[in-house]
Amino acid sequence: MRALLLIAALAGCERSSAHTGAPAASESPAVVDMLEFGNFDYAERMKLPENILRWNGKRVRATGYMNPGRQVRDVKEFELVMNKDTCCYGSRPKMNHFFQVVMKDGATNFTSEPVTVTGRFVVEETWDGDWQLGLYWLKDAQVVK
């Protein structure tokens, strides 16, 4: 898995040096592990670690579970979470523990099975007044599995 991540990371770096600005549509997504994105103590408005920021704007492919929110069918936006919070002794859900997925076009239906999503990873702190809504986004996303 580490080797795969390393290859994916290298592939991503190589592309980023070749392109600036918005990534090409044909760019193949790099496989990322959500654990890597949650593996630090996040504080509001902090500068994120470099191993996170290097993915900003890149197309990635991540696997996790859907948290459907208010919609079960024709879901156009959902949280991709690392696990289903089934352990009663687990920790409080953190802001850097989920990707907010915004579907490219069309929609998907909820499934309790793991899903693999590709999309453009964007780091963007969004707020509703004093309440933080999101940090990691997967935009123009597609559920591929």
Next chain:
Amino acid sequence: MSLFRIVLKNLRQRLLASALTSLSIALGVAVVVAILTVKEQSQAAFAQSAFGYDLIVGAKGSELQLVLNTVYHLEKSPGNIPYPLYRELSKDVRVKMAVPVAVGDSYKGFRLVGTSDRFLKNFEVQPGRSFELAAGRIFDFSEERLDHVMIAPPGHDHDAHEMPFEAVVGSAAAAATGLGVGSNFVASHGVEEGPGVEAHEEKWTVTGVLRPTGTPNDRAIFINLESFFSIRGHPKSGVEGRGPEISAIIVKTRGGRAARDLAFDLGRRADAMGVLPGAVVGRLFEWFGNVNALLLAISILVIIVGGVSILVSIYNSMSERKRPIAILRALGARRTSILAIILLEATTLCLIGGLAGVVAGHALAEAAGSVLRAQAGLSITGWTFNPFEAAVIGGLLLLGVLVGLLPAFKAYRTDISEGLNPSS
């Protein structure tokens, strides 16, 4: 004599075998039709796949029971939660809006939902879609009055004369009960109908009727929550000194991780839990889908087995049919006519079984629907038709041709002289 008359004569001669083979097809088709009919309507009954809220807070226990009770107005409530939790959540930074809910009474089988007017005014039926009144107005509700009722000392029943007993009726409940603006009704204690059901003394007045929403809310009768706790015999100060209690709290959060965060906190309490309805309903749909797929697969297998039994039945009868076939050939019937007779016989058996199966399937769906109507309040009838049934009949004709091919070729190749020879 036409080919079809010959086929009918053949079937009559082997009536028992023909009836049994058709019966096996009918059984398979009946199950397919019943599944399609009930599935379509039950999915419509559980059509609420989108919510105007993110979290339901209720008594610790089954998440599914809490969602079925709060969202679909089915099942019994899993229990009560402390009323102060509603006040606590209303002030929580993660909560945009919370409404309390109390259930447990009904009118003619339609459940009464005691709640705040905000549920009908400020919550959405589904994202982006509000409740709309077909007639009248929303009931009168006051938080101050609710607090006053809930903190009344034990044993003190609120003065019913000061309390508005008002109701807003869902479209399906209004159509079924005949309730309209200005109507009065008396509620029954409990959600079951039948002998031994006790009627409350209080009388509600209908102030409004909702437009159809296509959700289970159409089957509910919403009443102002204070009136629920002003019913004689409803101890607002809680049972056995536990303090004032309600059935559930419906919460609209500020978004992001707020719902999961709240569910996490509530999960650590001993007296309540928070459930994300989307996840529970999503899993419910998955179970439905899996069970339906399994039942459909089994019934298709039954149809195929029925088809094979037709093949075996006709094929086995070929030896005793050698002579009649040879006579037909001697009288001038062409080989293709013999082929057509056998194919027509197989498809007729499939068609008779299929049509009988369609009728039996709808009867089965009606029987299942009446049980679901009585036990779960779901409005399901067996007498609605699915266009897919036509495809099933078409598929049966194809099956008839396929299973008829082997015996038909055997008949096609029957030698006239061999067939007419008495020793053959």
